[in-house]
Amino acid sequence: MGFDISLLWRAPQVHPINRKAQSIPILNDLNLSSTQVANSNxxxxxxTLLLRCTAGPLCDRFGSRKVFVSLLMxxxxxxxxxxxxxxxTGLYVCRFFIGxxxxxxxxxxxxxxxxxxKNVVGTANALSGGWGNAGGGVTYFIMPAVFDSLTMVRGLSASQAxxxxxxxxLICLIACGLGMYLLCPDTPxxxxxxxxQRIRENLDRFGSESPLETKTPDFVGEPPSRHEEEKGRGLEYASPSRLGNETTAATATTKCAASGSRPSSIISIVKAETIATPSFRDSWTVISSPQTLFHVATYACSFGxxxxxxxxxxxxxxxxFPHLNQTNASNYAAVFGFLNFVTRPLGGVVADILYNHSRRNLWTKKIWITTCGLLGGAILIxxxxVNPSAANGRDLSTLVGLVSLAAVFVEVGNGANFALVPHVHPSANGIVSGVTGGAGNLGGLVFAIIFRFMDHGRGYSTSLWIIGVIHLAVxxxxxxxxPLPKGQIGGR
Structure with missing residues (x-):
């Protein structure tokens, strides 16, 4: 990939009469077609799909903070x-690694x-994820504003700018990466x-009045009764060898102490809710479980x-609406991303409210996810x-309003999804989160292909109702x- 230093300041070709640029600088500099730009996307x-699936097991092995900082840097x-x-070709390589x-x-x-x-994790996950997604909407305004400032105030050419x-x-990434590395702890x-060691100390301290050296059978806890199975509150079998490698999810001991549970039950829950070093066999069991596949399917629809x-x-x-220029159209489109400031956090907040007011019944979170998926799909249809347009006498506000309404349920569904994920296979939270997050990108690829090939890339309305039907069906x-595997310890 050769580099011509003059590309850093070479201006785009301009019209000889009105001196307007006849192309976008990056397209002109790199001689890109619209197809090549789409391919780079x-x-x-x-x-991102590949790396999200990889990042999950790495979080379980090395800790999420180290993985987070490493990816940022x-x-x-x-x-x-x-x-x-x-x-x-250089753009393809660059976009791959930017992924x-x-x-x-x-x-x-x-x-x-x-x-x-568990009572607030949905809100926390949705707030952090929603503000992250909203960054896409912010970019629509900040980057063009920086570009305009460089060209109009600083006098740089468009190619330079x-x-x-x-x-x-770049500055934001370095600041966030260093701040997280220097100021943030790995775990509570x-x-x-x-x-x-910290978990063992907490367990010993909590169980000091009751001997913990009780029998250690080949399973933790007792087999679930029929009543427990019906309520989905049984216990999951786990071998001592695996439990010996588990690492803490940190708040389990405190939660158990507050609940007044028996020491033997507390130990079982703590061990089941701690992060285990992933093996291929255990990872495959988690990935192929129906509960993980539920999140894969629903998140592929909503985030995709x-x-x-x-x-x-x-x-x-x-x-x-052909009267719109590119800037105005982009500004209206940015609303879709900006809604994430409110919508995705709302999905997590509502999920936590339902969960806490239903005596921690996880079916409420599950039903909330499904409801968002069905409503989002129906509105996309x-x-x-309807496909409001100037040609059929509808105004722009109708189209923007309908799209924004669809965005509300699609984005709320994203937040609702990761309000339930922490409950599923808590000892493999990184794997479940990684596979679910990767599924969102997989859904994006599938739906992008639908948009690209429907009526030669111009069949937007047809693509939208097809995607809506897929939402409903999935x-x-x-x-x-x-919501949880039968017999799972903890996660409730």
């Missing part, structure tokens, strides 16, 4: 080198789960390396449709069928799955 999604390299790209940053979502959720108990704008995300109990719709929304507005297909 798909490559970035693929990279690794993402600095492609961001810093992006201005040096000179070809479509590293999309994987930070997984350690973010795992880290939040470690610090917040788009390259210099990459300094902004302190260092990741000392987690096992959000990604795909975000990528075409500006073009959809321009196609239906309405948007696709959510109904998995709605029967219980």
């Amino acid at each position: 798909i490559i970035s999604l693929c990279a 690794a993402g600095c390299l492609p961001i810093g080198l992006a201005p040096l790209v000179t070809s479509a 590293i940053l999309g994987a930070t979502f997984v350690p973010c959720q795992v880290w939040c789960t470690a610090f917040f108990d 788009w390259r210099v704008t990459f300094v902004v995300p 109990l302190g260092s990741w390396q000392d987690r096992s 449709s959000e990604l795909a719709i975000n990528s075409i929304l500006s073009s959809y507005y321009e196609a239906n 309405v948007v696709g069928q 959510n109904l297909a998995v709605c029967w799955i219980p």
